[in-house]
Amino acid sequence: MTTKNKPHLFSYDLSVKRKTEGVIKWLFRIATYIVILAAGYLFANIIYNGSKAVFNVRAPFINIDFLTQKPQTLHVYEPKLIYAELKKINAQQVALRSELKGLSLMDDIGVASIKSKLKTLEQKYEELDAERKEGRLLFSDTEYRKLDQTPFSEEYTYSNYAYSGGGIGPAIIGTCLLVFGSIAIALTLGILCAIYLSEYSRPGRVLRIIRLSVLNLSGVPSIVFGLFGFGMFVLFFGWGVSMIAGWFTLAIMALPVVITASEESMRAIPKGFREGSLALGASKWTSIRTNVIPYALPGILTSSIMGIARVAGETAPIMFTAAFALRDQLPWEGLNEWTDFFFQGVMALPYHIYVVSSKIPQNEYTRDMQYGAAFVFLFIVGFFALSSIVLRARVRKKYKW
Amino acid sequence: MVTKTNSSLKECTPIIEVSELDFAYGSTQALFNVSMDIYEKQVTAFIGPSGCGKSTFLRCFNRMNDLIEVAHTKGGNIKINGVDINKPDVDVIELRKHVGMVFQKSNPFPKSIYDNIAYGLRIQGIKKKEILDQVVEECLRSAALWDEVKDRLQESALGMSGGQQQRLCIARALAVKPRILLMDEPCSALDPVATAKVEELIHELKKNYTIVIVTHNMQQAARVSDRTAFFYLGKLIEYDATDTIFMNPNNEQTEAYVSGRFG
Ligand SMILES: Nc1ncnc2c1ncn2[C@@H]1O[C@H](COP(=O)(O)OP(=O)(O)OP(=O)(O)O)[C@@H](O)[C@H]1O
Ligand SMILES: [Mg+2]
Numbered sequence: 064m065t066t067k068n069k070p071h072l073f074s075y076d077l078s079v080k081r082k083t084e085g086v087i088k089w090l091f092r093i094a095t096y097i098v099i100l101a102a103g104y105l106f107a108n109i110i111y112n113g114s115k116a117v118f119n120v121r122a123p124f125i126n127i128d129f130l131t132q133k134p135q136t137l138h139v140y141e142p143k144l145i146y147a148e149l150k151k152i153n154a155q156q157v158a159l160r161s162e163l164k165g166l167s168l169m170d171d172i173g174v175a176s177i178k179s180k181l182k183t184l185e186q187k188y189e190e191l192d193a194e195r196k197e198g199r200l201l202f203s204d205t206e207y208r209k210l211d212q213t214p215f216s217e218e219y220t221y222s223n224y225a226y227s228g229g230g231i232g233p234a235i236i237g238t239c240l241l242v243f244g245s246i247a248i249a250l251t252l253g254i255l256c257a258i259y260l261s262e263y264s265r266p267g268r269v270l271r272i273i274r275l276s277v278l279n280l281s282g283v284p285s286i287v288f289g290l291f292g293f294g295m296f297v298l299f300f301g302w303g304v305s306m307i308a309g310w311f312t313l314a315i316m317a318l319p320v321v322i323t324a325s326e327e328s329m330r331a332i333p334k335g336f337r338e339g340s341l342a343l344g345a346s347k348w349t350s351i352r353t354n355v356i357p358y359a360l361p362g363i364l365t366s367s368i369m370g371i372a373r374v375a376g377e378t379a380p381i382m383f384t385a386a387f388a389l390r391d392q393l394p395w396e397g398l399n400e401w402t403d404f405f406f407q408g409v410m411a412l413p414y415h416i417y418v419v420s421s422k423i424p425q426n427e428y429t430r431d432m433q434y435g436a437a438f439v440f441l442f443i444v445g446f447f448a449l450s451s452i453v454l455r456a457r458v459r460k461k462y463k464w
Numbered sequence: 465m466v467t468k469t470n471s472s473l474k475e476c477t478p479i480i481e482v483s484e485l486d487f488a489y490g491s492t493q494a495l496f497n498v499s500m501d502i503y504e505k506q507v508t509a510f511i512g513p514s515g516c517g518k519s520t521f522l523r524c525f526n527r528m529n530d531l532i533e534v535a536h537t538k539g540g541n542i543k544i545n546g547v548d549i550n551k552p553d554v555d556v557i558e559l560r561k562h563v564g565m566v567f568q569k570s571n572p573f574p575k576s577i578y579d580n581i582a583y584g585l586r587i588q589g590i591k592k593k594e595i596l597d598q599v600v601e602e603c604l605r606s607a608a609l610w611d612e613v614k615d616r617l618q619e620s621a622l623g624m625s626g627g628q629q630q631r632l633c634i635a636r637a638l639a640v641k642p643r644i645l646l647m648d649e650p651c652s653a654l655d656p657v658a659t660a661k662v663e664e665l666i667h668e669l670k671k672n673y674t675i676v677i678v679t680h681n682m683q684q685a686a687r688v689s690d691r692t693a694f695f696y697l698g699k700l701i702e703y704d705a706t707d708t709i710f711m712n713p714n715n716e717q718t719e720a721y722v723s724g725r726f727g
Contacts, residue, residue, distance in 0.1 A: 338531070
C-alpha cells in the first residue's frame with residue numbers, strides 16, 4: 064500500500080472510468096465471439112455431417128459415387144425381427160411418456176419409476192438400432208434393378224425413400240455451369256457498363272440517377288429476380304426453364320456488384336496514367352484499354368467473382384428459371400443440336416438442397432444427402448472465392464504501382 | 465549584351481502564335497486576352513504566382529484542357545505551325561503527337577522501362593522489334609538515361625529514382641517525335657542533383673525541340689530559358705528575353721516578382 068500514488072493531474076478515477084471502459088470492451092468482445100461462434104458452428108456442423116456422405120473409411124476415402132451419380136431412390140431392406148422389436152419398444156415408450164404426463168408432479172416415486180423404465184427402454188432401443196443398421200441392406204435404383212432376386216420377404220421388410228440414394232453429380236455439374244455462364248455474362252456486361260460510367264459519362268444528374276438505380280438493384284430480394292427472370296426470359300423470350308435463362312437472371316442479379324467494384328477499381332487508377340497516354344497521342348479508348356483496364360483488372364476480378372459466386376449460390380433466382388428437381392440426363396447427353404445445350408434445364412446444388420430438405424418426407428437417409436450436398440456446395444463456393452484471390456495476386460504481380 | 469540577345473532572338477520563327485486568348489473554367493475566367501509568340505528551338509519559361517494560369521495556358525497548346533468538362537476557350541486562337549488548333553478539323557491525336565507533354569508529377573506507367581518508351585509507338589501500331597529497340601535506345605540516349613538503365617530495360621519503371629522517372633517521362637515523350645515539348649514544373653519533385661540533370665537535358669534538347677516550361681524556380685527559369693513570360697491573375701504581364709526579364713524588367717510587378725518581393 065506504500066506504492067499507492069497520490070492523486071495527480073492525470074490520475075485515474077479507477078472506480079467509474081475503468082469499469083465503464085471494461086464493460087464497453089467486453090461488449091465488443093462478446094459480440095465478436097458470438098459471430099465467431101456462429102460461423103464456427105455453421106462450418107463445423109456442415110463439415111461434420113457432410114463428411115459422412117462425402118468421405119469413406121475405406122480407400123479411396125472419397126465417396127466417388129456420391130459425387131458422380133444421379134440422385135436415386137433408396138431401397139432399404141431391414142431385418143424383420145429387429146424391425147418389429149423396435150416398433151414394439153417405440154410403442155411402449157410412447158405409452159410410458161403419456162403416462163408420465165398424466166401423473167401429478169407430487170408423485171415422486173411414480174415419476175422416478177417411469178423414468179427409469181424409459182431409460183432402460185432407450186438403451187435397449189439403441190442396441191437394437193445398431194444391430195438393425197448392421198443387418199439392413201441398402202440398394203440404389205441401379206443396383207436394385209440389377210438384383211436377380213429380392214431378399215426374402217420373410218426375413219426383411221422393404222421400404223424405399225426418394226432422393227436418398229445415389230449422388231449429386233448432375234447438381235454439381237449444373238451449378239458449375241450456372242456459375243461459369245453467369246460470371247461470363249455479368250463480367251462482360253458489368254465491365255462495359257462500368258467503363259462507360261467511370262470514363263465516358265459526364266458527371267451530373269443523369270449519372271447520379273444511374274448510379275442510384277444500380278445500387279438499388281442490389282437491394283432487390285432474390286425471389287423478385289427469380290420472378291423477373293421467369294417472366295422475362297422463360298415466358299416472354301420463350302426460352303423455357305433453361306440454363307441460359309438462369310445465366311441471365313443470375314447475371315443481372317450480380318451486376319450491381321460487378322459494376323460497383325469495376326467502377327471503383329477504375330477510379331482508383333491515378334489520373335496521371337490516363338493523361339500520360341493521352342498526351343502521347345493515344346485515343347481515349349486506347350488509353351483506357353492499355354492504361355486503365357489492365358491495372359484495374361485485379362480489383363475488378365476479385366470483387367466481381369466473389370460477388371457472383373455468392374449470387375450463384377442463391378436458390379430463388381434459379382428455381383423458376385433454370386433448375387430441375389431431378390433430371391436423368393447430364394447436360395451434354397441427348398442433345399439434338401448444339402444450341403439445345405443452352406436451352407435445357409439443369410440440376411443445381413442450392414435447389415437440390417432445397418428439394419431434399421423440404422419437398423420430400425424426411426428420414427434418416429435424406430439427412431446425409433442434405434449435408435453432403437451442402438458440404439460440396441460450400442466447397443465449390445470456397446473454391447471460386449479462392450481462385451479469384453489467386454487470380455488477383457497473379458495479375459497484381461504483373462502490374463503494380 | 466541584352467540588345468545582342470534580343471537581336472539574335474529576333475531571327476527565330478514563331479512556331480506557336482497565340483492571339484487574344486480568353487479561357488474559362490465554367491464561369492470563372494482563367495486567362496484574359498493573352499497574346500504571345502513562342503519561337504522555334506528555344507526554351508520559353510512561364511513564371512508567376514500560384515493560380516495565375518500558367519498550367520492552364522500550357523495545357524491549351526496540346527488541348528489537354530479538353531479533358532476538363534467545364535473548360536472552354538472563350539475567344540482568340542492558338543496557331544501551331546500556322547494551323548488554328550481549335551478548329552473542328554484538327555485531329556487532337558495528331559496534335560498531341562506533335563506537341564508532347566511532361567507532367568509535374570512524373571507518371572511512368574507501371575510497365576517496364578522499355579515498354580514505357582515503346583508505348584507511344586505501339587499505340588500507333590508499330591510492332592517491329594528492330595524499330596522499337598532502336599527508338600528506345602535513341603530516346604534514352606537523348607534523355608541522358610541510357611547508361612544508367614541499359615542493363616535493366618525490362619525492369620519496372622517504378623523501381624527508378626524520382627529524377628530518373630522524370631527523365632524517363634521526357635524520353636517517353638520524345639519517342640513519338642514531337643516538335644514541341646511542354647513541361648509543367650518538371651523539377652518540382654526533384655532534388656537539386658536530379659534537377660541539374662533535367663536542366664542539362666533541357667539544354668541539350670533545345671537543339672532539336674521547342675520547349676515551353678512552367679517553373680516556380682526563378683534561378684531555373686534564368687538558367688534554362690531564352691525567353692520568359694510573367695503571368696499574374698490570368699494576364700500576361702511581361703514577355704521578353706530572359707535576361708531582360710530578370711535584369712531589366714519594364715513592369716513593376718515583374719520586378720517585384722523576380723526579385724522575390726511578392727508571389
Ligand atoms: N479543373 C479546373 N476547374 C476549375 N478551375 C480550375 C481548374 N484548374 C484550374 N482552375 C483555376 O484556374 C486558375 C488557374 O489555374 P492554373 O492551374 O492554371 O494555375 P497555375 O499558374 O498553374 O498555378 P500553380 O503554379 O499553382 O500550378 C486557378 O484560379 C484555378 O483555380
Ligand atoms: Mg500549375
